Amino acid sequence: MPPHENNTEAIETMTDLQTHAEDIVAQFSDHLDLAADDVEERLDNLVNEYQVPVDEARRSVVNSYLDEAGLERDALGGGDNASVRLAEIEQDEQWLDVTAKVVELWETRSDSVAQVGLLGDESGTTKFVAFETSDLPALEENAVYRLENLVTDEYQGNFSVKLNRTTTITEVDETVEVGDDAETVEGALVDIQSGSGLIKRCPEADCTRVLQNGRCSEHGDVEGEFDLRIKGVLDDGEAVHEVIFDRESTEALTGTTIEAAKQMAMDALDTTVVIDEMRGGVLGRYYRVSGPQFGRYVLVDEFERLSDSVDAEAALIEARSI
Numbered sequence: 001m002p003p004h005e006n007n008t009e010a011i012e013t014m015t016d017l018q019t020h021a022e023d024i025v026a027q028f029s030d031h032l033d034l035a036a037d038d039v040e041e042r043l044d045n046l047v048n049e050y051q052v053p054v055d056e057a058r059r060s061v062v063n064s065y066l067d068e069a070g071l072e073r074d075a076l077g078g079g080d081n082a083s084v085r086l087a088e089i090e091q092d093e094q095w096l097d098v099t100a101k102v103v104e105l106w107e108t109r110s111d112s113v114a115q116v117g118l119l120g121d122e123s124g125t126t127k128f129v130a131f132e133t134s135d136l137p138a139l140e141e142n143a144v145y146r147l148e149n150l151v152t153d154e155y156q157g158n159f160s161v162k163l164n165r166t167t168t169i170t171e172v173d174e175t176v177e178v179g180d181d182a183e184t185v186e187g188a189l190v191d192i193q194s195g196s197g198l199i200k201r202c203p204e205a206d207c208t209r210v211l212q213n214g215r216c217s218e219h220g221d222v223e224g225e226f227d228l229r230i231k232g233v234l235d236d237g238e239a240v241h242e243v244i245f246d247r248e249s250t251e252a253l254t255g256t257t258i259e260a261a262k263q264m265a266m267d268a269l270d271t272t273v274v275i276d277e278m279r280g281g282v283l284g285r286y287y288r289v290s291g292p293q294f295g296r297y298v299l300v301d302e303f304e305r306l307s308d309s310v311d312a313e314a315a316l317i318e319a320r321s322i
Contacts, residue, residue: 028069029165113205149167232282
C-alpha cells in the first residue's frame, strides 16, 4: 500500500476517534466530568497499540466509564431504552424514549438553555429541558415528536426529562390528546409555611432552588433572582392538602405584585414584611385549587374563592390533631 494511503487512513482513524471521544463525553455529561482528550487517548491506545477494532474499543471504554459511574451496562440507551408514558416516569437518571406533544414552550432563564417547556401525552405532562451544547433541532409548540434517548431528572419528587447530544428527534404525523393529570382540592387556607413570600432562587441554568442565606444547595453562593410564592395548607375538615402558588397565582391571590413586594421589603429592610402582609388577606378563607401534584404538593394552576372566612388558627390546630 502506498505511504500516502497509510497516512490517509491514520488521519481518518484519528478523526473517528475524536468524534467517538466527543460522543462519549456527551453521553456521560450528567454522570462524570470527562475530558475529550483523555477519552481519545484511551481509545487510541486500544485501537493503535492493541489493534482493537474502533467499535469494540468504544464499547470497552464506555463500559469502563459505566462501572466508574456505577451505572448499568444499558443505562445510556442505544436502542434498549424503555418506551414509556410521561406519567410512568418514576426513576432518576433513567434513559428512555417517548412520543409526546410539545404543549408549551417557556422563556429560558439562561443562555446555556436552548429550550424549556412542557411535553404531554395521554397520561399527563412533564417538563423538558434542552441545552445549547446539545446542538439539537428546535422543537415547535403543538408538534408531536418521537424523542429517543432522553434522560430523566428528579428534584424534590418532581420528574423532568433532559434532551442531550445523543437524543434523536423525529416529528411524527400523529394526534396526541394530552391527558389531564390535575388534582383538585379545596378547603380553608389555615397555614402559610416557611419559604413563602418574597424569595430568591438560584440563577443557574435549569436550577430553581430557593436560596437559604444567599446560598444554593447545589451551586453555593450566588446572586439570586427574586420570586414570589405561597406554600399553603388547605383544610377541608377531614384532611389537609399542601399547595404551592407560584408567582403568577400568588399575585392573583394576594393582589401584591413582585415589584410591590420588592419595594415593600426595601422600605422595611426586611423581606418578612411581605408574607406578613399577605397572611392577613388570605388566611382563613376557603379556596378550590387545581393543578398537577408533585410529591406532597399540588402546584396551583387555577383557583377560586369559595365562601366566608374561618378561624385559621383554630382550624390548623384541629387539622394537626387528626
